[in-house]
Amino acid sequence: MVFEVKNIRKSFGETEVLHGISFQVESGKALGLLGRNGAGKTTTIRILMDVFRANSGEILMDGKPFDRSKYQIGYLPEERGLYPKKTVIEQMIYLACLRGISKKEASDNSKKWLKRLEVSEYENKKLETLSKGNQQKVQLASTLVCNPEIVILDEPFSGLDPVNSQILKDVVKELIQQGKLVIFSSHQMAYVEDFCENIAVINRGNIVLNGELKEIKKDFGKGRVIISSENYSLEELKQKCESIFSQMVIVKDIKKDYLILELKENYKKNNLLEEVLKTDIELEHFGNYEPSLNDIFVAKAGE
Incomplete structure (x- = not known):
């Protein structure tokens, strides 16, 4: 799969916040979508997720208009959105079913990912009783529970200690090896260098750098x-x-x-x-x- 964002513009009222954003992501490779706070990363991601509509521009998959209904998308937002008063397993199953998979598959997938991320022991605990790091791992498990073809990770390492960070790093590398299309946004540049062959840097709503990281480093x-x-x-x-x-x-x-x-x-x-x-x-x-x-x-x- 080749996912293309072409000349996306977005305005809120009379203020244009994205001024023609363009970049490309390929299956089996990760794109580092980078920018300072307020640069336009989150707005761009929300347009990809169809939370916002762009004023102009195109989003394509393999050269054709991107139909989100044909793809499972796993999105880990920077602002966490799980339910603190609900048990881990019940909300994971609920969220997976919302994405169109059966309750049995949702249950099986939830348990698989909780085990992979080493938080199985908390599946019947309320989320609010978990540490911040374990809540983050549950959030990631919820992102992957529908077996998405497209994975968008916004600051996924927030709150993780070095041991849990390594578990997450291994999972992200596995997703890339499986041919998933991965968009990775983080201010922790060492992680971006670990995963991403390509980067796109947004500054004030413009792409100021875009391409293969190895070549960018060589040129710089x-x-x-x-x-x-x-x-x-x-x-x-x-x-x-x-x-x-x-x-x-x-x-x-x-x-x-x-x-x-x-x-x-x-x-x-x-x-x-x-x-x-x-x-x-x-x-x-x-x-x-x-x-x-x-x-x-x-x-x-x-x-």
Whole structure:
């Protein structure tokens, strides 16, 4: 399956909040849908879910208009929506039946997912008696109980400790391997890097970055190198680079363990290395700069 969002615009009153959003997701791959608070992620997701209608644009599945009635969609919202006074199992069965599956299948699927997420012991407990982390796992089980082809996860790791986060990570990877179409939204960039081959970054209602994460990282790091020294602090090394190598590089940033240098036009990494080796700098690290997704996100979605 290939799911396409093409030139979606959405206004509330006279205020347009989405200005022509476009991106694509393929089965067996996860898309990281990223953006700051208020950027337009939730509005976009609600349009995909048919909670809102777009003012213009298209949503396509395999090149044809997307008919939501033909697909099971599992949606985990950032704002949790289960019933605290009801038992876990009864509301999971109820929600699954609302999505059109039989009561027996709903019961079987509920128990399967509660077991997979290691919360079977709470199936007859009221949701409000569970810890926040276990409530989150129940919420995820409810998202997957209808065996959806399309899975939309909005901040799924909220409230989870490292052990439960690993369980959830394993489940998400299994969904991707099973060929599910997965849209993953989170401010925790390390998780996005774990799962997502592709990303789309929304800023102020516009897509400001879209494509394969590996290629985006390659392009973003192009022409930049990292350097650190065994005999100079980073601040001292910065001063030396700015005084000795100013014709070749610009110091772009100081990280915890190294400097990021940007090569000026007509200079390459080896040119810089040759000059560094002529000095008293004892190199600890020297090589290509590979940006983190967090660095890329700040650069594209920051003010």
